[in-house]
Structures are given as structure tokens and as C-alpha cells.
Amino acid sequence: MSEIPHVVVSRLPIYLRALENIAAEGLTCISSQELSERLGISAAQIRKDLSMFGEYGKQGRGYPVAALTEALRRHLHVDRMWDVVLVGVGDLGHALARYKGFPDHGFRIAMAFDKDPEKIGTRVGEIEVEDVRYMARRVQENGILVGMIATPANAAQEAANTLVFAGVRALLNYAPIHLTVPDDVRVEYLDPVIPLQRMTYYL
Amino acid sequence: MSEIPHVVVSRLPIYLRALENIAAEGLTCISSQELSERLGISAAQIRKDLSMFGEYGKQGRGYPVAALTEALRRHLHVDRMWDVVLVGVGDLGHALARYKGFPDHGFRIAMAFDKDPEKIGTRVGEIEVEDVRYMARRVQENGILVGMIATPANAAQEAANTLVFAGVRALLNYAPIHLTVPDDVRVEYLDPVIPLQRMTYYL
Numbered sequence: 023m024s025e026i027p028h029v030v031v032s033r034l035p036i037y038l039r040a041l042e043n044i045a046a047e048g049l050t051c052i053s054s055q056e057l058s059e060r061l062g063i064s065a066a067q068i069r070k071d072l073s074m075f076g077e078y079g080k081q082g083r084g085y086p087v088a089a090l091t092e093a094l095r096r097h098l099h100v101d102r103m104w105d106v107v108l109v110g111v112g113d114l115g116h117a118l119a120r121y122k123g124f125p126d127h128g129f130r131i132a133m134a135f136d137k138d139p140e141k142i143g144t145r146v147g148e149i150e151v152e153d154v155r156y157m158a159r160r161v162q163e164n165g166i167l168v169g170m171i172a173t174p175a176n177a178a179q180e181a182a183n184t185l186v187f188a189g190v191r192a193l194l195n196y197a198p199i200h201l202t203v204p205d206d207v208r209v210e211y212l213d214p215v216i217p218l219q220r221m222t223y224y225l
Numbered sequence: 226m227s228e229i230p231h232v233v234v235s236r237l238p239i240y241l242r243a244l245e246n247i248a249a250e251g252l253t254c255i256s257s258q259e260l261s262e263r264l265g266i267s268a269a270q271i272r273k274d275l276s277m278f279g280e281y282g283k284q285g286r287g288y289p290v291a292a293l294t295e296a297l298r299r300h301l302h303v304d305r306m307w308d309v310v311l312v313g314v315g316d317l318g319h320a321l322a323r324y325k326g327f328p329d330h331g332f333r334i335a336m337a338f339d340k341d342p343e344k345i346g347t348r349v350g351e352i353e354v355e356d357v358r359y360m361a362r363r364v365q366e367n368g369i370l371v372g373m374i375a376t377p378a379n380a381a382q383e384a385a386n387t388l389v390f391a392g393v394r395a396l397l398n399y400a401p402i403h404l405t406v407p408d409d410v411r412v413e414y415l416d417p418v419i420p421l422q423r424m425t426y427y428l
Contacts (some may be wrong), residue, residue: 029425039418097426099426099428104421113323198242200246210421212420214373216242216414218309221411222307
């Protein structure tokens, strides 16, 4: 399974999200055609992508929602809970720390760090904001592999360096800069400007 | 130019962002090889994508940063300022309303709406939070085409319906649900779970 192309991997969480919504609607089976209409991905592409996960989707029966959901969770490694370290507890950091969508999807904000003395020691969501000076040690001690950067742009690369040094291998970056990291570290960007500009092209 | 494939369009904002950073570093020329190293996109792909924008990137000279930046801005239609309507002024909405990255990249949060009486009338960033009941009229009157949804999941579809009815044609959705919109409306999703799950596959 490790040879799934990255472009397919990048669609798997989208399929998983759709299947979870479909299950919440009470449906137990879904056709590739119906998935296609919900997602705007062609039914042929969906069938090809999902064929990598075994013999789901028998002709005329549709996909069994529960079994396919479980297979996707397993392959995406979100059939477990990942502890996440959050850096930067401004408005955005607060929103992330309190975001209800994480626990059901495999993630838990386990620690939050800031450099502002007025924030250190305050509570956000379920946790207490800690001093960023102790971040490397705390992350390392707890074996945390996933980080979220919600600092201002000028602090993001330093935060990334510290997290990578401490063992983090997956970074979700909200700061509007490109991060330089070693080859074995993955970075995903959540800069609102990029998707906005993808749409204005068509306006 | 309207026949640029969507997959290429989706990379243009990433090139633009990189060029802006490069200009900020004081460089006036950049090779496809250097861009490739910064972005993790192959130099051949970059040359192919950027060849659609005319005769930039002469052999051995590299791309002229300022001219290519201007061309990308023009093609992405961000050589102007887009007014944006924001729905939902919780922690995330606050972060968006105060986000410093918009004005320099073609966007301005012009209005913000919420249904919470305690929020209506308060100031966030440069603007005053308005009652969501008046959103359709206000958006229509001002001809706003771009919206951001930062409501809870259960309010997002209704917000989208109202915005589309009022003329919005590009939606950036932060709520963790799939939105159903007409074919002539574009939606981009900024759900942190999706990129996190894209990375855990590799952990």
C-alpha cells in the first residue's frame, strides 16, 4: 500500500470526510456516482482510487460505508489518536485549540506554546499555555510527531526548526511563509490567500 | 489564457507567493531550479507552467521576479482589491478579520456578520459586526463576490445559501462540512483535518 501516489493519498481524507457525513445521514451504502456528485470528482476517478483498498464497491451495490470508512481510517493512520503540539496562541491558536473537529478525526491538541508572558499559564480549551522556551524538551519527552504553527510569519521558521529538532515530522503551517524543513518532514499550508487566489482567477 | 488547466491554476498562487518572498529577500532574478528547491515542484513542471505566461525565463537568465509577479497577479485577478464578506465571528472569524496577510494579496474583509446579539455591533479589525439577517441585502447592494464562512458546521450551508443568493461566486469554507452550491460557484475548503490526515498517512 505504500506505493499509493501522493495525488491519490491527498484525496483519501476527502473521501473519508464524505463517508463520515454519509454515515451521519444514516446511509449504509453509496455509489461512486453519488460520491462523484457530492465531491465533484469523476466517478471513474473515485472507483480507481478506491479500488486500491480492496474489493469494495461491487457492481450495482455501491460501497459499504462503514467498512470503507474503517479501511480509509486505517490506511491514513487515523484509527488512533495523534497528539498535536500547537505553537502560537493568538486568535487563530485559540480557535484551533477549541476546534471541535479534531478528536473525532484522530487528533488531540496535547500542548500549546507561546512566548507572550501574558498568555503563558492561561488555559485554552483543555490545556494550559506553556512557555515556548520549554517546547523542545516537552515535545521530545512526549514523542509528539505532529505540530501546528499559528505564530506570526516572522516566528514561524524558528518554531518549525524547534519542532523538527524535537522530533516532529508533520507540520500544519498557518503562517504565510514557506517553511524550510528536512526531506523527511512533511509540511501542509493553510494560508487563506492561496485558495482565495485560486478562485479569483475564475471571477 | 482561459484554457489553463485547473491543476496549473491551483499552483499559480503558490508561485506568486514564492516570488513575493523572493522579492522581499532583494532578489531580482530566480531560476526554475531555485524555485523548484523552494517549492518542492520539479523545475520542468515550473518551466512548463510558467511558459503559459509568455517569454519569461530566458535560458541562463532566470525569471525576472518583478515582471513575472505582475503577470501572475494580473492573471489571478489580484492586481485589484476584492471585498470579502465574512460570516461567523468566533475565535476563527476574529483571526480572519484581523489577518494581516489579506490586503497585500488582493483581499479586504469589507463586512462581517454573526447571529449572536452579543457580537452584533462590536468591532473586529476595522469593521463592525452586523446582524446576519441583513447579510443578503448588504452583500447584494455592495456587489460582493467573495465570501468566507467561519460559522459552526450546522450553520455553514445556510450561510452559503444566503451568500450565493446574494451574488457571491467564490466561497472559502472553514466549517467542516461539504457545501452544496450551484455549478457557477466555486468553493475552497480550509479544514485542518484534511491536510493533517494527508500527512499521517506517511507517519
